[in-house]
Amino acid sequence: MKRQLKLWDAVMIVMGSMIGSGIFIVSSDMMRQLGSGYWLITVWLLTTIATISAAICYGELSAMYPRAGGQYAYLAETFGRMTGFLYGWSLFTVIQTGTIAAVAVAFGKFAAYIFPMLNDAPPLYQNGSFMITWMQIVAIGIILLLTYINTRGLESGKFVQSVFTAAKIIALIALIVGGLYLMKTSFLSDNLQFGWASFQNLNGDGWRSISGGALLGGIAAAMVGSIFSSVAWENVTFISGEVKNAQRNVVRAMVIGTSLVMLLYLLCNYIYLATLSRDEIAFAANDRVAIAAAEKLLGHSGTVVMAILVMISTFGCVNGLILSGARVFQTMAKDGLFLKQAIPNNKQEVPARSLWLQGAWASLLCLSGQYGNLLDMVSFVIVIFYMITVFGVVYQRWKNPTAERPYRTFLYPLPVLIYLLIGGLFCGLLIAYKPQYTWPGFILILLGIPVYYFINRRKQLTA
Template sequence: MENPGYARRLTLMDAALIVVGGIIGGGIFLNPGIVAQRTASGWVLLGLWVAGGLLTLIGCLCYAELGARRPEAGGSYVYLREAFGRLSGFLFGWTMLLVIYSGSSAAVATIFGSYATAVFGLSPDLVKPLAVGALVFVTGLNLFGIRFGAQVQNVFAILKLAAITVLVVTGLAFAGAGAGATQALATSPTAVTGSLAGALLPVLFAFSGFSYLNNLAGEVRDPQRTLPRALVVGMLVVIAAYVLVNYAYLAVLGHDGLANSNAPAADVMSRVFGAAGAKLIAIGIAISTLGFCNITLVAGARVLQVMGQDGLFFGSVARLHPRYRTPNIALMMLSAWAIVLVLLANYGQLLDFAAFGDWAAYAVTIATLFWYRRHSTERPAFATPAYPLLPLIFLVVVIGVVVAYSLDKPLSAGVVCLVVLAGLPVYAVWRRLFSKVTR
């Protein structure tokens, strides 16, 4: 029985909220304190968040052209397979399954478990069981069609934006409409503890996830027009949210207070509303993490499904549900591996592995844009502005960040590189024994 094919049911609003939900996870509630530790003033801190947002916006513009050229499921896997060959696509999918998407889902699900135990006063021993439960929950939501899954995701995205709005309004109101932030921006006795590249790392990792929509391009209505609009609109919403949240942190905590905070969102809310405020924002963060896990698993499942269709993965994962037209086997497989990672690793390890792999994959994927421009005669519905300058800026900065990350965390970077290298013999064996199509 042939696959019925994906159903194009995602609207512009659905797609834009997928971008928002794929980026805003737990990073904005945790990483600003790390950035403050590595900067000398609030102005530098805010400048880095703006710079990180603009760099990610450039990435969105590049992905918008790639999506307009190939508006089908699979995203980066499809671009890499077509531009650099099947081995390149396989290595992306292999690393995506073992480290990037599964690791991101597992890490953020662990954040959910941590906040859920804090909100309800549960034992810390329940963090991992709750994380597993969160992954099972969001997997189950997406077994019954992209339309239902998108509606749930829209609710998650709107609720997380509502939580951010409450945080921003509370912070600015408490500090006299930003007077505290203005003072914090001006100067700080905190010394710079690392290079700007080191400070940019946690910023960029908080912006990870902008590519997930491209994996779902086969289910977007009028994708040549909708994908670029959704990527840009969603990214602008995230940039505004991130900058305002950091301004609110500075308004209440000051630069030094932010640098000394392990949970700035909870610290801001607790100063205004006490324990009740901390619980309120914890619930918002938990919802945010559920939305992120939801998008990550859904997007990753589409990559596995296309790989199976190409003969580069098990044939069973290529099958779509005949009624709901969803890759349920691929979805459950990715979710199962994410659960294994939750049980085997801690949050820090998962975050390090996933973050390094994620941004390295962005750089390699955007490099395919140069291949398309040189070898394709088609005129896409959307073209990256200021080509080749903007893609080159993205590549240079991201490669610099990846190198800096490798120097900062050589063990984590080395593990990811080993996973990629391990894919070479696996690909050779798979092509010899199982692949239906060779190249």
């Protein structure tokens, strides 16, 4: 791999992969779970602290192993091939491809807001509850288009990433600044009045006070949304082999990118809380809270502008996910843990076959209609692997104390302890109070174990 990506390009990949559709919709469901702007901001702050702490920890591993594959390589080097494979297996089956599918479908849904004929048209095919709609076709078209662009060379992919990421960052800043200047009535104090001692969520058609397990379950369910909106920053580690001065620039990109994105997220939620009442946030049509805020600020024209903003955001996000994910599957193939067809680069020196395999599976997930169900468990699965990787910093220091470490975790072991504490609480609360978010993820990971042994057995037989 040629090292063609500069620090700016790496930061754009971090920010572009993080900012998708989540920030524009998840706060609506979070408000239904929490019933309080006070708690909404608290959950986003916890997610911010955890995300930046994890990025700081990943920096040490990225400096030790500055090669393509990123998190997969860290896990394989630290805990062995099986752990690395289980992460890569989860990444291909649902984490990366499921996220690509979901964000691409979000593009289609907001495109249908601008072009209602997409929404109003009858399904292209329907058999019982299964159907294929024009929005799914648009989503598949976006995936295939961006996959093709990325097969034309790294320059093509990074150009799209830089342009669309810069556009959506500018647009988010415009939303925040515009909200501050155009807001006529502020609901901020009303939304913040339900504090630590007054926890509510929706029960039927009304709000009710809750405590104990219901309170903890509500926090965990709300964090599913904030965490899902804040993942994929590690995608830049997947392409470490193509980043100039990777031992320094990958960690700098992760810390700079995650810090800026989480700041934008906090400011966007401030605008939501100040512009909309609690019920307007919780009952926003189709959870499109950003469009509800834009309508309050600018009327109908504001909703069209916001829909275009989300389309720009999702387009750039899908590109970042496609660009980076294929490098992991190529690295796995080189290690004998994925289809060998994914190994070669094309004449543009990019893993075209790996890109098309990833695009094909993501497209099938779009057609299946199951991407939404799969993504219910993505946050849990991702946090499990984040925790294992963060713990890998501690394990590597014990296992290889004399190994060269061009970058050492800042304020070690504080960031490690912070992430393991917040991540452990999140996963523990989901297991205890929201098991529907957890058991499918456990099953998915466990299914990878027989696949791993089957792959290794075939290698032994053909050796």
